[in-house]
Amino acid sequence: MSKSDVDEGKVRVYIMGREYKVPFGLTIMKAMEYAGYRFIRGAGCRGGFCGSCATVYRIEGDYKLRVALACQKTVEDGMYLTQLPFTPANKPVYDVEKLSPSVNVLLEYYPEIAKCVSCNTCTKACPQDLEVMDYVQAALRGDLEEVSRLSFDCIGCGLCAMRCPTSIVPYNVAQLARRLYGKYVMPRAKHVDDRVKEVEEGKFDEEMKNLMEASLDVLKERYTKRDIEK
Amino acid sequence: MELAEKVKNISGENVLSCYQCGLCSGSCPLRFAMDLSPTQVIRLTQLGLIEKILSSNTFWICSTCFSCFARCPREINITKIMEALRQIKLRRDQDYIDLKNVSKEELKKIPPIALISNLRKTTA
Amino acid sequence: MRIPYFPGCAMKTTAKNCEVSAMAVASKLGIEMVELPRWNCCGVFPSLVNDDLMRHVAPIRNLIRVQEMNKSGIVENEYRLVTLCSMCYHTLKEANLFVKDKEKLTKINTFMDREEEYEGGVKVLSFLELLKEVGYEKIAKEVKKPLKGLKVAPYYGCLLLRPREIGIDDPENPTILEKLLEVLGADVVDNPCKVQCCGSYHTVDKKSIVAKLTYDNLRYPIENGAEIIATCCPLCTFNLDSRQKEAKELYRDLKEIPIVYYTQLMAIAFDLEKKFFGLDLDLYYKNPKPLLKAKNLY
The missing domain is CATH 1.10.1060.10 (Alpha-helical ferredoxin)
Incomplete structure (x- = not known):
């Protein structure tokens, strides 16, 4: 990496073998998008919860194949990247x-x-x-x-x-x-069972109906004035 | 001869010292279900005719009870030879049993230990 | 005595009757078997070829847990590991022999980069060996209800005995189980099939083979007058008991016979609480209770 690259705050990454210079601090996913890739599959919540963007990478000079979620891991200089779009894994049907x-x-x-x-x-x-x-x-x-x-x-x-x-x-x-x-x-949670019963008995139907019919302004007002649990 | 070398190397056993007394076959509790006897397997190994053994069921039927080894007057660990033969098949990714043929009913009752040891011996 | 104990999958599933009785018997004899806080499959069957290191990772990982137990103070300077299952015993002990080759041990240690290194100093024991060490005199003192008139045939199977460097007794004519059964007051019946193979893992996909072996292995002790078989190994026990069903379909003359672990017979002879006999668990093809009731032992 030349001095000017460092000054610009960039790192070198290799995406499927080809070198790109991407801004420091990007996640793997954003770095690949920066380089021109578009994720159609293998990307989801981008918050580390959905599990769609699992990936493998290797750092130059290291033999180890490492793993990460592409939406969470930030790029490092000399990273070899690729995309793992899907795991065709066995999943039997059961009821x-x-x-x-x-x-x-x-x-x-x-x-x-x-x-x-x-x-x-x-x-x-x-x-x-x-x-x-x-x-x-x-x-x-x-x-x-x-x-x-x-x-x-x-x-x-x-x-x-x-x-x-x-x-x-x-x-x-x-x-x-x-x-x-x-x-x-697992023991049943009584409060959940009770609430489900109330829902089924229609206890909240009226309130739900009001909400569905409310205007955007009313909804906004109710949202900002809601009780927040701390 | 290459395969015979491999059997020798990975089993660590030298079959050339076998003088074909037949005690292994006489001691084998599963001989009745094998097409080649253990003695024949050792003879074919001596001759380097491993492919001929690989088309038999003998080494799959061997249940690793070590009766043959316990009694072999030449102290050849025949059980290890059987393992080496299984390994040659498994390293070619050729499984002996297919899990699809084991019914769900059977899987419900079978002890995990039976399934574990079976799959270790018969699948790659 | 507090000693690390490796259960294995069978003791938690199809051999719960073995574990519950053995634990109770052990504590009566002043032995506290402390289950490894973390354990994985023993690795059964051990791979018998020289270059299959991966298959030895599982047992070595369990042996490392014994080192950890000592370091964290769960046990004090006790580097022995006791097992109830013959297959676990065999596999763990075989791995210990396998890594006598330092080159192999180094490779396995390097591979398991998240574990501390195995130093090779754990000794694997079967429960039968531990009982022998405790001493038959001490065991005899605990026998409150001798198994008088109960005709028991011992059955060892393969893996506790062979090959010789792993076995706990003579591979052709072991007597350790007979001695124990005599101490319990049982009428020990000679079993010419006691070291035979039960058919092992073929029970998954070749039931007819196992059924034939079950017939062969039960016929002779029954002819010799045995009323019940005492076993050591969970897989032998499963095959000898549950495959009687298939054996009877092939060989009409087979008389059914109950199969129990020697540890259960110990619990009965020690006159422990019934829950420690493990007879109420839904694990039996041939229920041993009627026979034991007839002999006033249950």
């Missing part, structure tokens, strides 16, 4: 209403979890810093609670599945576990 939270239920739908060799590559690939291997192992012994606890912050980006040498899809396994745990094991 959660018809399942039971049995010990073998995860193995029944995802028998390939039995192939886990505990290499921990999935954990290293997780941009959310989850202990992915530990929850795959918990899945193997049917511990739905542990899988749910360890995978709670999963955003389903798919990087664990891309990196797994035995083609396990950890994030989909965990999603099934959380669904079953939430539906069949």
Whole structure:
């Protein structure tokens, strides 16, 4: 990088092998857009929650393939970038209403979890810093609670599945576990049940109708004057 | 001969010391389900005819019980030879079992330990 | 004695009866088995080829947890790891032998860059070995309800015994289980099939093979008068018990026989609370309760 580039606050990045100079401080996603790419797929909330923009990169002079969410990670000088638009991962069809939270239920739908060799590559690939291997192992012994606890912050980006040498899809396994745990094991939240009942009984129909019919000005006023929980 | 070298290298066993006494086949609890006997497998390995073994089911049927090794008078770890043969297939990405053929009903009941060990031995 | 304990998947699923009884028996004998705070699959089956390092990562990772337990003070200077499952025992012990080759150990340690290095100093024990160490005299003192008149045939299977450098006893004619059963007051029946293969993982996709082996392995002890089989391994137990169904379809003359873990027989002989027998769990094809009731043991 020449002195003038540094003065201009730019860094060098390589997108699919070609060199670009992009402003310092941009996220990977913005840097690629700056360079002229347009994201049609593989981009979503841009806030680090939706999991669509998982990506891999490498820094010049380093052998390690690193992972990140393209909307979160800012570019560094000498970054090799690419885009991973989609993970074509296994996801069997199931009806959660018809399942039971049995010990073998995860193995029944995802028998390939039995192939886990505990290499921990999935954990290293997780941009959310989850202990992915530990929850795959918990899945193997049917511990739905542990899988749910360890995978709670999963955003389903798919990087664990891309990196797994035995083609396990950890994030989909965990999603099934959380669904079953939430539906069949976790204690019901009484206040939520009560509120759902009230909604079904039509307690809020009138208020809802008023809101729907209100003018933009009225809505604005009500919004600014609303109670804010602190 | 290349494959025979590979079997020798990754198993660490030298089959040339086998004198074909047949004790391994007599001791094998799964011999009844194999097309080639363990003794025949060792003979073919000695001759370098690995491809011939690879079309048999013997090394897939071997359940790694080590009975043959426990009794072999030449102390050849035949179980390791069987593993090497499985590995040659698996490293070509040729699985022996297909999970699709195992029914959901079966998966409901099977101990995880059975599935884990099965997939380790029979799928790449 | 506080000793690190590796359960493995079976103890949490199809062998809960083994774990619940073993834990109760151990505590009666003054042994506190402390489950590893974090553990993964043992790595069964160990890969037997020289260059398959990845397959040894799982067991080594578990052995590192024993080092961690010592460092964090959960156990004090106790570098032994006890297992209940024969397959876990075999795999963990085999990995320990595998990494005697320092080059292999270094490679595995380098690969697991988030773990501390494995130093090679953990000793893997089967629960049967631990019981032997505790001593049969001490065990005999706890026997409050001897298994008098209960004709028990021992069954070891393969992985606890072979190969010789891994096995806990003679690979052809082990006696460790017989000795224990005698201490419990049982009538030990000779079982010529005690070191045979149960058919192992073929139970997933080749039930007929396992059914034939189940028939062979049960026929002779039954002929010798056995009323119940005492097992060590969760996979043997599953095959010997649940595959009796398939075996009976192929071999009409098979008499059904209940299969229990030796740890359950210990809990019964120690006259512990019934919940520690693990007999109420929905795990059995042939329910052992009627026989045990007939013998006034339940």
